[in-house]
Amino acid sequence: xxxxxxxxxxxxxxxxxxxxxxxxxxxxxxxxxxxxxxxxxxxxxxxxxxxxxxxxxxxxxxxxxxxxxxxxxxxxxxxxxxxxxxxxxxxxxxxxxxxxxxxxxxxxxxxxxxxxxxxxxxxxxxxxxxxxxxxxxxxxxxxxxxxxxxxxxxxxxxxxxxxxxxxxxxxxxxxxxxxxxxxxxxxxxxxxxxxxxxxxxxxxxxxxxxxxxxxxxxxxxxxxxxxxxxxxxxxxxxxxxxxxxxxxxxxxxxxxxxxxxxxxxxxxxxxxxxxxxxxxxxxxxxxxxxxxxxxxxxxxxxxxxxxxxxxxxxxxxxxxxxxxxxxxxxxxxxxxxxxxxxxxxxxxxxxxxxxxxxxxxxxxxxxxxxxxxxxxxxxxxxxxxxxxxxxxxxxxxxxxxxxxxxxxxxxxxxxxxxxxxxxxxxxxxxxxxxxxxxxxxxxxxxxxxxxxxxxxxxxxxxxxxxxxxxxxxxxxxxxxxxxxxxxxxxxxxxxxxxxxxxxxxxxxxxxxxxxxxxxxxxxxxxxxxxxxxxxxxxxxxxxxxxxxxxxxxxxxxxxxxxxxxxxxxxxxxxxxxxxxxxxxxxxxxxxxxxxxxxxxxxxxxxxxxxxxxxxxxxxxxxxxxxxxxxxxxxxxxxxxxxxxxxxxxxxxxxxxxxxxxxxxxxxxx
Numbered sequence: 001x002x003x004x005x006x007x008x009x010x011x012x013x014x015x016x017x018x019x020x021x022x023x024x025x026x027x028x029x030x031x032x033x034x035x036x037x038x039x040x041x042x043x044x045x046x047x048x049x050x051x052x053x054x055x056x057x058x059x060x061x062x063x064x065x066x067x068x069x070x071x072x073x074x075x076x077x078x079x080x081x082x083x084x085x086x087x088x089x090x091x092x093x094x095x096x097x098x099x100x101x102x103x104x105x106x107x108x109x110x111x112x113x114x115x116x117x118x119x120x121x122x123x124x125x126x127x128x129x130x131x132x133x134x135x136x137x138x139x140x141x142x143x144x145x146x147x148x149x150x151x152x153x154x155x156x157x158x159x160x161x162x163x164x165x166x167x168x169x170x171x172x173x174x175x176x177x178x179x180x181x182x183x184x185x186x187x188x189x190x191x192x193x194x195x196x197x198x199x200x201x202x203x204x205x206x207x208x209x210x211x212x213x214x215x216x217x218x219x220x221x222x223x224x225x226x227x228x229x230x231x232x233x234x235x236x237x238x239x240x241x242x243x244x245x246x247x248x249x250x251x252x253x254x255x256x257x258x259x260x261x262x263x264x265x266x267x268x269x270x271x272x273x274x275x276x277x278x279x280x281x282x283x284x285x286x287x288x289x290x291x292x293x294x295x296x297x298x299x300x301x302x303x304x305x306x307x308x309x310x311x312x313x314x315x316x317x318x319x320x321x322x323x324x325x326x327x328x329x330x331x332x333x334x335x336x337x338x339x340x341x342x343x344x345x346x347x348x349x350x351x352x353x354x355x356x357x358x359x360x361x362x363x364x365x366x367x368x369x370x371x372x373x374x375x376x377x378x379x380x381x382x383x384x385x386x387x388x389x390x391x392x393x394x395x396x397x398x399x400x401x402x403x404x405x406x407x408x409x410x411x412x413x414x415x416x417x418x419x420x421x422x423x424x425x426x427x428x429x430x431x432x433x434x435x436x437x438x439x440x441x442x443x444x445x446x447x448x449x450x451x452x453x454x455x456x457x458x459x460x461x462x463x464x465x466x467x468x469x470x471x472x473x474x475x476x477x478x479x480x481x482x483x484x485x486x487x488x489x490x491x492x493x494x495x496x497x498x499x500x501x502x503x504x505x506x507x508x509x510x511x512x513x514x515x516x517x518x519x520x521x522x523x524x525x526x527x528x529x530x531x532x533x534x535x536x537x538x539x540x541x542x543x544x545x546x547x548x549x550x551x552x553x554x555x556x557x558x559x560x561x562x563x564x565x566x567x568x569x570x571x572x573x574x575x576x577x578x579x580x581x582x583x584x585x586x587x588x589x590x591x592x593x594x595x596x597x598x599x600x601x602x603x604x605x606x607x608x609x610x611x612x613x614x615x616x617x618x619x620x621x622x623x624x625x626x627x628x629x630x631x632x633x634x635x636x637x638x639x640x641x642x643x644x645x646x647x648x649x650x651x652x653x654x655x656x657x658x659x660x661x662x663x664x665x666x667x668x669x
Contacts, residue, residue, distance in 0.1 A: 030178045030195060030251065032207030039201040039208060042215060046201075049308035055199035057114040059121075059175040062092050066111045068118050069136030069143065076134050076143040080151040083134045085143070094122060094132060099161035101154040110197065112167075112175065114138065116369050121167055122160075127182075127190035129167035133160040137369055146367055157581050168192050169549045173252075174241035177203040180251060185548040185576060204228070204237055204306075206254035225255030231299035235288065238300045239264065243285030244271065248507060248543035259476045259508035264289075266457040266481065269431055273390045275381070275424025276454065278374045281366045288375040289453040296331050316340050319356040346413045353397055362393040382406035383419050388428040423454050430461040438464045445470055445478075456481035471497050476506040483512040491520060499525065502532035511540040519563040551577040555587050567594060582614050585621060592624055596631065604628050619648030623655050630662060635669075638662045 040047035050056055060066035071085040071092050082103075084095040092108040109129065112119040118136045121129040133146045145151065152158040164170060168190045173179040176194035183190055195202065202208045206224030214221045227233030236258035239245070245262040252261040264285060265271055271280045276290045288294050303318060304311055311318050320340055327334030338344065339356070347353030357363075359380050361373040380393045385403040394406040411417070426444050429437040444450060444458045445467050452475035459466050459481040470482035483501050486494045494516050501513035514536025522530055540560070547553040558573035571594060577587030588611040595604035608625045612618045626641035642659040649655055 030180060030193075030207075032209050033178050033195045033202055034208045034212045036196060036200045036202070038212045042212075043201075046307045049305060050201070053308045053310075054114055055203075055309060057111075058199045059113075059197045060111050061197065062108045062110055062120070064090055067092050067108065067120070068111070068114070068138055069120070070141070074143065076145070078145050078151065080153055081134055081145055081147075083132075083143070092120070094120065096132070096134070096160075097154055099124065099154055099159070112171070116371075117144075117367060124161060126188060127168070127192060129172075129192075130161050131165050131167055131171060133165060135367070139369070144368060148368060157583060163549070163551075163580055166549075173247070175199065177201075178207075178251075181546075181549070183549045185545070185554075188549075188576075188579065190549075199241075202254075204254055224253075227255045231297040231302075232294075234299045234301060235285070235294065239285035242283045244280075244282040245285075247546050248511065248539075250542070250546045257476065257506055259480060259506045261507075263480065263508045264453075264477065266453060266460055266477075267427070268457065268460060273424070274388055274428035274431060275384055275390045275422055276376055276427075277362075277378075277390060278364055278372070284372070284375040286453060288377075290376040290451045291378070292333075293377055295451065296333055298331065316354075316356050323356075343413075346409075358397070359393050362391075362396055380406075380410070381419065381422060382410070384422055384424055388425060390424060390428075423450060423458075427454075427457060427461060430458075438462055442467055452477045459485050465493075468497075471501065476504070476509055479504065479506070480508045480512050483509055483516060487512075487516045491524075495520065495524060499529045499532075502529060502536055507539060507543075510536045511543055515540050515560065518560055548576075549580065551581040551584060551587060554580065555590060558587070558590060562594070567598070570594060582611075583616065585611060585615055585617065589620060589624055592628070596628060601628055601632055617648075619645050619652075619655075622648065623652075623658075626655075626658065626662070630658075635662055635666050639666060 036047075057066070069085060071087050074085045076083045076085075080097065082096070086093050086095065094106045094108060095103060096106065098104045098106070106122040108120045109123055110121040112121055112131060116137065116139050118138055120132045120135075122132055124130055133151065134143055135146055136142075137144050147158075152162070154161065157163040158165065168181055168183070172181070172192060172194070176197055177200040178195035180193045181190065182192050202223075204225065205228070208223055211221055211223045225237065228237060233255075237254060239258050240252055240254075240261060243258075243262070243264050245258075245264040247262055249261050258264065265282070267276050267286060267290075271282050272286065273279050276287070278287055291298075300306070302312075302322075313321060316339075322328040322331060322334060323337070323339045325336050325338050327336055340354075342348065342354075345354050345356075345359065352358050357373060360377050361375065363371040363373045365371050381390075382392045382394055382403040384390050385392045385395070386407070392403070392406065394409075395401065395403075398406065423444055426437070426440040430441055441458045441462045442464075445455050445462070446469055447455070452473070455470070455473070455475075456477045459470055459478065462485070466482050466485045470478055473479050473482070479501065483498060486498060498513040498516045501509050502517070504510050504513065510532075514533050517525070517529075517533050518537060520533075525533065537560075541557065544553040544557045544560075548557075554573045554577035558570040558577070561567070561570035561573065571591060574587050574591035574594065577584075578591065581587070588607060592604040592607050595601070595607065605625065605628055608621050608628070611621045612625075615621060622641045622645035626638045626645060629635075629638035629641055639659065639662045642655060642662060645655045646652070646659055
């Protein structure tokens with residue numbers, strides 16, 4: 001009886017906390033959602049696991065209970081980041097350089113994250129919440145900079161007040177439930193709303209009002225996300241936040257295929273090593289998609305308790321739930337073996353090398369202190385370190401040992417053998433421009449045994465034609481990449497393949513195909529293809545508008561409008577992109593080309609000159625100015641601009657050819 005009373009008291013406290021959290025004015029942001037306390041009333045075990053989790057505390061209104069950092073007049077000092085943290089009563093404030101470069105006091109509205117670091121959100125005009133780039137280390141109890149190599153000055157899009165530290169754009173959708181950005185592109189303002197300021201029940205299960213109301217009537221209908229019952233459906237749901245991806249709808253719908261809501265990044269250079277190991281901040285999905293576990297139908301919840309997020313066991317016990325002398329029959333491909341033994345890992349028990357994750361899930365730090373494990377769960381390959389220069393887990397513990405020594409140690413333990421060719425060798429060959437790389441990529445694309453994300457990456461990497469089979473591949477990631485590969489190809493190639501994809505059931509494929517056919521005259525399409533292309537282009541435009549606060553989306557819209565014969569609309573989008581990110585060159589160069597095409601050469605010159613004063617990589621702008629000066633027959637100015645461009649970009653053959661042509665002309669004068 002005493003235990004029942006204690007459980008009831010705990011549940012009542014949880015319900016009270018959930019009720020308090022749901023009382024925000026944002027609660028009516030989207031229809032069909034219930035307060036989380038209604039879920040907890042019928043699902044106390046799941047609610048108890050979720051309470052206090054990272055999802056529960058993903059974002060919280062700032063209060064003495066939620067703010068973990070030292071606001072007792074604490075200071076953090078670094079160049080361009082001198083910051084003081086203090087309180088006024090129960091409110092928290094930060095004194096630091098503002099967007100205009102002048103120090104000011106900024107109130108903290110929300111704590112952001114909880115472990116191993118916590119950031120703080122500061123409001124700015126235009127409905128913005130900005131993530132301060134000085135964060136609190138919750139393990140070492142210290143303030144630290146997320147820019148340890150040097151802060152960015154006010155005015156930079158990477159300054160805490162800049163666009164790429166804007167919560168509405170970069171963070172909010174994964175730290176709230178039922179997020180709606182509410183971006184007003186013409187005025188560059190936000191009216192952002194959300195149902196709950198954390199990742200609650202309905203962030204994954206979908207709107208719950210119909211479910212809760214039907215449960216009260218005694219005939220509960222399922223929540224909207226029935227896809228969670230399948231392994232890949234569950235991975236898709238987790239990937240909506242645990243992936244590096246681009247949103248293509250304003251309101252992502254839980255339970256729909258991932259590529260109906262987002263386009264995940266492939267294993268491209270700069271994000272991943274050639275063999276697919278994590279490099280930049282890519283989260284878990286892209287790695288897990290490469291794993292044999294994903295191919296075998298392992299779901300996130302097989303290893304993680306889905307409501308609290310913690311692993312289902314600690315240490316090697318987690319892996320041994322399946323990988324053991326008596327493997328889980330749920331996964332028939334498992335080999336019965338004692339993996340938790342020196343015979344397998346050849347390290348003494350208790351040493352770091354005896355841990356499964358040390359060899360198969362190496363960790364990399366992001367945001368300075370946040371270690372994240374590579375979820376490809378791969379076998380260490382020191383031979384690839386020797387061949388293509390990728391890292392290997394062994395050298396994390398043995399940094400002084402060469403790859404050859406590590407290979408020999410593995411052979412001595414497990415027997416010498418010919419290691420199979422890895423897809424990383426093919427992707428490395430493509431990145432390096434090696435002869436024969438395209439033929440190897442074709443073979444990789446056609447190998448259905450390889451992970452779909454690998455084959456999609458191969459499609460992006462190929463210089464020649466993509467194999468026909470890619471356009472009808474069972475995986476939409478491959479079809480989407482195949483459609484994108486034709487974007488810049490001649491019209492006959494696009495007409496041969498893309499019309500069939502206009503009716504694809506997956507949005508990412510449809511909109512990519514439609515975009516690739518945007519400039520094709522109606523006379524070359526059937527009436528049905530014209531209708532489907534229009535539907536796809538409407539969806540493409542909506543996808544860009546869902547990310548309209550990102551300059552790249554404005555550039556995409558500008559380029560489409562140019563192809564549709566709407567130059568004024570294109571110029572509007574280019575100007576918005578420039579206003580959003582004055583430091584970037586891409587939009588400025590696009591608008592300059594448009595101005596040159598309409599013979600507005602002086603306007604193009606002014607636009608490019610303004611960019612040089614702001615850009616950290618002005619070589620392309622000097623090159624463009626040289627070309628504009630040439631059109632004006634101002635040869636001395638053209639030579640000066642091209643010379644400067646050549647100094648900044650010495651390997652660019654285009655610049656050298658044009659500079660030599662201008663010098664030749666000057667010699668003839």
